[in-house]
Amino acid sequence: MTRIATDAGGTFTDLVAFDELTGAIQVGKALTTPRDPSIGVVDAIAQAEEEGLATAEATLFVHGGTTVINAITERKGVATALVTTRGFRDVIAIGRGNRPDLYNLHSEPAQPFVPRHLRFEVTERMDARGEVRIALDHDDLAAVADRIAASGVAAVAILFLHSYVNPEHEQAAARFLRERLPGVAVAASHEVSRQWREYERSNTAVLSAYVQPIMARYLSNLADALGGRGIDCPAYCMQSSGGLASFPSAVAAPLVLVESGPAGGVAGAARVGEALGEPDILYLDVGGTTAKCSLVSGGRPVLKPDYKLEWSRLKPGYPVQIPVVDIVEIGAGGGSIAWIDPAGAVQVGPESAGSDPGPACYGRGGTRPTVTDAKLLTGVIDAEGFAGGRIQLDVAAAERAFGPIAAHLGVDVVAAAEAVIRLAEANMINALKLVTIQRGHDPRDLTMVVSGGGGPMHAATLGRELGVRRTVIPRYAGLFSAWGMLTARPRIDMSRTRLIALGPDAMPRVQAVFLELACEAATAFGVAAEALIADRTIEMRYRGQEHAVATPYAPGESLAALLESFHAAHEKAYTFRLDDTPVELVTFHLAAELETPRVGLPDISAETTLAEAACGNRPLIGADGRLAPAPVYTRDLLPPGAEIAGPALIEEATTTTLVLAGQTARIDRYGLISIAEIPSAENPGTERDDREAAG
Amino acid sequence: MTIAQTVPAGSGTAGGSAADAVTHEVITGKLLATVDEMAIVLARASMSPVVYEVLDFACGICDAAGDLVAQTNGITIFTGTFSHQVRFLRARFGADMAPGDTFLTNDPFEGGTHACDFAIVRPIFAEGAIVGYGIAVAHLLDVGGAVAGSLPPDATSVFQEGLRLSGVRLTRGDRLIDDIVRIITENVRLPQLAMGDVNAELAAVRIAERRLGETIEKYGAAAVQRTFGRLIATSEARARAVIAALPDGDYSATDVIDGDGATEAPIPVCVTVRIRGSEIEADFTGSSPARAAPINCSRGALTSAVKTVMKALVAPQEPSNEGWFRPLTVTAPPGTVFTAEKPSPTGWYYEGAAMASELVWKALAPLAPQRFPAGTYMSLCATYIAGSGPDGLFVHIEPQNGGWGATRHRDGASGMIAITDGDTYNYSVELLEAKFPLMVTRYDFNVEDGTGAGEHRGGFGLVRDYEIETDDAVLYGSFGRTATRPWGAEGGEAGSLNGMEVRRGGSARRLTRPARFQLQRGDQVSIVTGGGGGWGAPQGRDPELVARDVRDGLVSVALARDTYGVVVDPATGRLDAAATAELRSAR
16 A cells, blocks of 8 residues: 655655555655656665565555656757648747836847747638638648658647637648658647637647657656566656646646646645645745745645746746646745845845755855755754754854844844845745735635745744634655645546627536536546546636636536626625626636545554653744744654644754744644644634635 | 945945844835736736737836835836826825725826826825825726727827826725716727726725735834835935946937828937936937827826836836936927827827837947847837627727847847837737637738848847728728838848738738728738847858748848858758858958
């Protein structure tokens, strides 16, 4: 009963194996092998086997990693051609023509992944209703096929206008090119997206083609290697949607792996929420370089409506139409460097000291102040016990690094460190509000799950500022993404753009669209539609609007009920509703998960006592900015039911949990730490009448 | 630039303790998050494609005096209008503002741009006093007037350009005032869309109030006001440092606006930029008087256009606020084409405003070549196709993207939106065909007319061809740079021209600023934008880049040889290095 996850990152390939009966965790680590990442995975497995991992007992194998995103960001995909409707060769180069870096007169659009000489036009045309205006010209297509063959590309994307409503021309062209160009990967846009907007769908098809041959080879090698080591359990890839995909479906649409790693953490947060009986979870992960946050609503990850690769405030990026969990990422992690900007203000990140040289206190040559150094100076991290005592931290180096900022602010180094932590946390708060308040969710209704090596040090403060119900630190917080992959279920996301006016005759059409999507999902999994757990949403809008609001839909729901849930969703998102305005249905989404047993959360041992877990005191910064002794506990020795009043520190090998004065930390049967405010006269924890309606 | 040295060291302690310095950064972050949130809400809740798709809007927060403290990253032409508009409303309503009030102005002569741009302002109160204002401005699809879309290119006075609401109260106690709503809905062609957009703007300023209120509750009104003051003061100091580092002197530029619609005759315009110490003045004295045509802009839009270039000079990537513009003075006598007064029409104000921006840019380019490329296609080339389709009246407004000038370091950008706009999107072909009785038959680079050649060449303009699929439609629009090509820099050649053509049967009609061109089913409307100017002599261009352009079908073998002195094999597209060296040395 062992589930195995491997995560092939930029530098290391990590393995986590979880024994569902005993709750034991085993880890393996190997160098990532970029030329063929399956080698690194096998190395990690071999290493874990030496430590006792019994691969023959594996019941599930999940693989995630950064191969897809790295191939794209490092421009190491294959040479790719594009076949498109005559007259539209440059759509992919023009993009949306926007200049987000609006005062920089040197800015430029995102460069397309297909150069102009590899963009070919074919005579054909559909209209917006899906009717053929100009038949597909097969002679044109044959001539283009010859030119593509001569160009030596390894992949071809096809984008014909309006294929989202009628894909016949794309299907015919794809069939023809696959036959004519053996060995060349062909991705037709309707196979990867059935949503409108030609530029966005072009990018989706092109990027899919660009990485497809790499992923096909990689996953085929990995499947062979797993077989060779006797791992014959079901094997999946972690998708960006928070669900799993079989190897063949990942090969067919490799872009779904683009945010594979972060999605694992979100899936894990959803599983923790299920164990706690909390369907709505705010999730935060703080790593070395960045903090990422995301929302789980109704037990499901929330997906981003418009995902863009390489986007920033100043760069248009590459929009792609694939289901990706809505993650807001900011440059604030343990390694983030504090600096003084040209205006004289102290800033934190996005530059990070990374792992080499790392924070100043690591003593590996780093001289600039980081958040980790600040945590050391304020007493949250222990100089002796860091990383299970394997690394002795250098307090003097941290003090030296904070000297300039302390001088600039005119305070001592501890106060300077405290200021830097406040700034890093303010950035995290803004990101957390972006996924909650700005999307119409009140943090006071949510439980926050915090992971990552850095997360539990900030969790208590962030939870208090946001006013969440409680803050939960899962076990193995430092390995949470990989553990999360083990909790995910096989999943497929289907979407269809179909413009329907919401009137008396709309509901049968709605049911027909969802039936079509459900049948396609069932076929993809090779099961009956009843075996799927399906989640249906409809993007709806008032007539005249363009952007729509995702509205949940239950099969058989009445028109009146659907209309009311749309009005409510609109008001939640945008502060108003227009009861008398006609409503339209635009895009239909069906997320189907295969019903499979969820990973269990085993109970922790009750054989120790709170007193045994206590391991002394150390000076910790308080609300008054002074260092005062605070009790320290060893997490692994804390029994279920234990309650600790803050201020306190709870240590484990990969992180330290900070509990503030005025809070209690409670250990539950699964070993989860729940931090909550102690109700008081000024802080009537359960009184909620002061809240704002839609705040 | 070494700005840091000129800022008082330890400004972190200037306002008080270290805690204050950190609080300031925290509040600044909240302000920026708030204006972002305002923009998201406005775009997604709005009803006009020009707002939700083209994103022709902006949101911001001003302090109690009306000075801008934070703005969305949206569109440049609203960079400088917010403060004017808020000050106008303060002057008009004074103490007669209460919580739950919002105010509306779309008056071009009171800090605005044109009547289509509705500015909605909400005063934000703390402890009974105003601490700031939330403001949202969005382009409404139609505000009445002579034509659907409200921008008749042949307007001779502002009264043909739709309903003007010059500072009115829109809500009281957060409820719409019915009389004003009635005036709007009865005077515009698409009342439901108009009120949809007004509601979206109201939602945006409500967000401003809510978030600023939360911040005040946590940190106190005094701390928030200190942050406002400090943001402006710090930006001002940095802007002054950049100006002071430039040599004192007078820097001039001249250009022409290519006709005003009534006449094709060039309209002369000029600027003298004076730099004295840390002060900078842009003086447009000598520019043509205002025209009886809507390519004029008012003083508010002129100031905004100059502020855009000022920002590009001093700190292109920093968040905008009033402080950056404190060293700037904009001078121009009243009644010029840049300072039109009532009742001059200003519907197509961006034609004048874009020229004002490019004049200042052209004057400053030799001083700061790292900031300013060669000339661009400049004109937004906004095109209207309006008429009736299967769903009734439709109005398709579209700003066009075009070629930008080459820079000191690389080729110009192709198909990018003009200086007056910013994070604004072109219109998806699939989307517009689902909405309007139009079919796009071509959307690609304008290779035919080419770009300004140079060591770095200009970016390409675009061609967008529409086929009309209704019996009832008119075309109108206003294109600049239809006779005077975008300038080249440092020996680079001039770019190519914008233009519009209607093809019917075998004949073609070329248009520049058509007022009401009646279309027929089957007509082809071809919209062409120009390529940007080049940078440096074409003979200095890397031959491999010329060969690449030949392979990409962007440059012909003949042009490569004649203009660039580069020999490319027409069969393979490969560079003939020896023949190229020979050809170049012979010149």
